[in-house]
Amino acid sequence: MLPRFPAGRPAGRSAPRRPPVVTYGLIGVCTVVFALSPVSGLVPSRGSPLAQSCAQAIYFDRWGVIPAELWHGLLTGSALGLPRGCDTPPHLAKSPFLSVLTALFVHGSWLHLMGNMLFLYVFGAGVEQRLGPVRYAAFYLLAGYLATYGYAVANAGSTQTLVGASGAIAGVLGAYLYLHPRAQVTSVFPFLFFLPLRFPAWLVLGFWFVLQWLAARTTQTGPGVAYVAHITGFAFGFLCAAACYRQRSKLGGARAPTRGESQP
Template sequence: MFPIRDHNPSGRTPYVTYALIALNVVIFIGYWPLFNDARALNQFFFDWAMIPARVTQMGEYSGLFTSMFLHGGLMHLVGNMLFLWIFGDNMEDRMGHLPYLAFYLVSGMGASLAQVLAGPLSMVPMVGASGAIAGVMGGYLLLFPFARVDILVIFIVFFRIITIPAAILLVLWFAIQLFSGIGVDAGNGGVAYWAHAGGFVIGAALTLPLFLRLGGRRFWNMTDGKPPHPEADYTYRRTSIPRVRYPK
């Protein structure tokens, strides 16, 4: 299942979300040539990624921040930016530009620390914005659980777009990260499941004060659990242009 869009575009321009997407893309393009040289790429990630053992054994914390803007490949980047584009605009709209930026960065660094706790002696570099974006998703679940999201379902040769409440997608995603993390040795690399799960929980926790200030469950009742904007209409309409039928 791949989310492709939500039905509630932001009520104002999400400048921070757009800037984060642009920054991630520009940085990726900057070191793209290194993918042709494995040694140079590994050295680049060693210098700028988050390596748990360097945090716990050497007290080097800069990677907690810099790793959020690095990606291990093109599809890694595209997938993360898609999730940020879908869920980030409404969170920025509700929080405000600068508070949202702080929320994003804190979620990302907290997600990295969660991965450190899961594998404190690991020398495997961790890169990606997914921890910070997981924080955005955790906050989105709390504020807008019934927002409608279109997902692309792919099953062998079956392709279909269906619409579901955001809560179903987000809870399922979190459960996958949590149970996958339990079954994987965090010190041996692979997907940083604990960074994803940790970022999600941190994002929800950071959003909780805002949720309570908005009225808690009363906020859901006022907005039906959706962003307070008119829903986008993605249905296809018949064209008013008449068809021209050619004689046989």
């Protein structure tokens, strides 16, 4: 299932009064970082296939998150899990806490990047418009940190590198669900011959969350998708949006809905 709705705007709502500069900026930074990485295939590679595999593994270890490092300090030697035959780097100048930030802009493949950026493009602008760019940027980073630490709590001894913006984007999805529950989202279902169908956001995002929950309960710990990070980020995003919007309503009164918009 692929949700698509331009800029994640509620059906019938007029165009945002300001462009979603933070959302577009995040998409741009993630794309540039990936394009310049040894994983993209766009940077001329040198050396043998083994050397290239080693460079990619060291890149992920350097800029990604390793849950065990968040609790026990930097890993060295064979604990890094480099491919056999790689020369172990003498020292990675890395801060485990800051690696949570850098990992939000690192992706493992073109498919990984495009999937995350599509969700951010579809839903990010609607959340940014409601929260404002500064608060939205802080919210995005905080969602990414909490999602990553949520995963690290559940996998405290894992030495598997975690990269990608999906935890932070899950926070955006949770916030969107609270702020625009009845917005119409166009979704494509492969088993229905890729027919575009429109559903309310609460159904699309609720279904997505249930899938993450079921996958987290049935998937064994190991390489793959960090479902626990998605659940943590989504729950934080929903609760944070609820707290911020309710506080705003208490301070300034409930905002009258514009034409075609439903209040949450």
